[in-house]
Amino acid sequence: MYKDSIVLLEGAIDEIKLKLDLIRKNKIIKNERDPISYITSRIKTEESMKQKLMRKNIPINLDNALNKVYDAAGIRIICSYVDDVFEMANILKQYDDMEVIKEKDYIKNPKSNGYRSYHLILKVPVNIERNVKKVYVEVQIRTIAMDFWASLEHEMKYKKNIKSQEMIVNELKRCADESATMDIDMMSIRKMIDEYD
């Protein structure tokens, strides 16, 4: 089951990467700034896919893996500036061949721990020979600073003896605010620079 789904999930990721690649090249030949700093992607492991289905009390099979798990395929788009994040979200929402299933703006409304990011669930058609399947992909769009913070916060989740450490949680929250301020400051400076020839 997992092997079959992998081909489809990777195919869906590659479809979006191809679109992103064309967006970037097109900006560059028009002498516009590349809004993307870099892109990463991942497929959920077999183990964590099964656990997700089990938690939801859904039978474990290929169709359910593809139809009931929205984040089996994930793409992360890292932008330099906050306005680039929103621009990329808008561009991705406009394609005729992809459907927007869900949308969450954790930048205007950060999570309580300080997490910021723009999330989209897209439904992407994948062609294999004569078959077309629709596959869900979770796209997370964020700045470099948001991504760095998220990677640190993520590390904390892997430590089992750390849960009650209020100090770390508070420090992380404070750093999230600090980093949000810096994102705004850097963007403001860039906008000032942009006004000159």
Add this chain to the structure above:
Amino acid sequence: MYKDSIVLLEGAIDEIKLKLDLIRKNKIIKNERDPISYITSRIKTEESMKQKLMRKNIPINLDNALNKVYDAAGIRIICSYVDDVFEMANILKQYDDMEVIKEKDYIKNPKSNGYRSYHLILKVPVNIERNVKKVYVEVQIRTIAMDFWASLEHEMKYKKNIKSQEMIVNELKRCADESATMDIDMMSIRKMIDEYD
């Protein structure tokens, strides 16, 4: 003009490469033989694109470069065995989102100099943000032996003082026949081996 066309031509090549990649991965997870040995691609240079338009007495601009030149974007699919070449041609002709514009089977009907290959001109949709353009791609499908022969024959074309050398031309023709025989022999042996567990 050239820079704008490059993004579209590369986009079209990438669309087909993505399809080929999915075909191969899908074969592999099904424990079938990968019919493709390797893939190469190229974009016509600006100079040779202009010359082609000039030879045809067509004004040099982006639309003509995209609509009147069929081989501005080229993909070459190298297969191990002759039957894989025909299988790949059949698969590529079946996609609903690509149109077959032209088709030449230089394997059943080799050129007089000995050239063998299967040629397809496909019309491929390329999405850039909200715009969709149709772009021509020439796909050449051949065996390793056909490809090796073609690369040697190609080298001869670059020598200006060589034209009248009948001996080389004859030797090349003889080698083309030799290599066609070997392609059949190797495929026959593979088919014999395939019958065993």
Add this chain to the structure above:
Amino acid sequence: MYKDSIVLLEGAIDEIKLKLDLIRKNKIIKNERDPISYITSRIKTEESMKQKLMRKNIPINLDNALNKVYDAAGIRIICSYVDDVFEMANILKQYDDMEVIKEKDYIKNPKSNGYRSYHLILKVPVNIERNVKKVYVEVQIRTIAMDFWASLEHEMKYKKNIKSQEMIVNELKRCADESATMDIDMMSIRKMIDEYD
């Protein structure tokens, strides 16, 4: 001249990248944290190589391009945390087959505009068949935050009408301090997290 130097300069960059790659893989199999976030590299363009030699009143030829220009080949190592920057600098300084020519710690002593980074000039042996040439490579090691700041400051340098804009310069300086603080804060949190199982 330029083409010949390119092979050597790229060779020197690839030698260092191979070393960095082995360092990372070795950390990962030992279950240690990968100190490197990502690596970029560039070769100086022919134009800017010539200008540098001209400014120094040195004849333009291959030997001078390789012997008098220290930053013709450049590698940038981006680390997540400040302590990783110093660790990477220490590791790179210990190889028997590379010589440290120059060393600048702009992290302990930032430039007046706010620029922070650790710079090394290394002399690297490059083997081409039986020939060995020593080639200089400038290695810049910095955190993600230092790199982001530097890319914004760099953009300002390309604007010719911007020079007197004291406000932007002051804002950039303030952001550099802000980002240095964040680098320390993030590292402190990581160290707190590291203490737990």
Add this chain to the structure above:
Amino acid sequence: MYKDSIVLLEGAIDEIKLKLDLIRKNKIIKNERDPISYITSRIKTEESMKQKLMRKNIPINLDNALNKVYDAAGIRIICSYVDDVFEMANILKQYDDMEVIKEKDYIKNPKSNGYRSYHLILKVPVNIERNVKKVYVEVQIRTIAMDFWASLEHEMKYKKNIKSQEMIVNELKRCADESATMDIDMMSIRKMIDEYD
């Protein structure tokens, strides 16, 4: 044990690939023909490494895996023409930092089944931080035709019920001779073409 050896084995392969890459680039800037068509590489699996040590009655550990197995790391260099194969072998034997441990010319002296290829066992220094280890790499150099034949012969070995099939063995032997003739013919034609401007 296996994980540790992997880093060293991959490092040794990468060292040789870097050398090959520089040889090719250097040929190209000198407007000489690239002698290499393409390169592949592989690391022996843990299972087959253990079996090899067991067959030799040698204790299974990292040192033995690195010191007693000569083909744990393998590189295959595929050339277009037979003379390129010998040129590449000569170049690789001349490096001061690599030692030639073994050398087999199965082109002048093909195996009885028809196998042709040039084999080298090289001892390659791999630097990880301050440590230098010497690692064996088996290099197989062959033409496209030799490689294609070998891949078909290899497929036969995986079929357990095929052993007594004399006809296939004979056909393979005949094809090996045929393909050796073609290698010579193609090289002869190339040499004739090379004589012209």
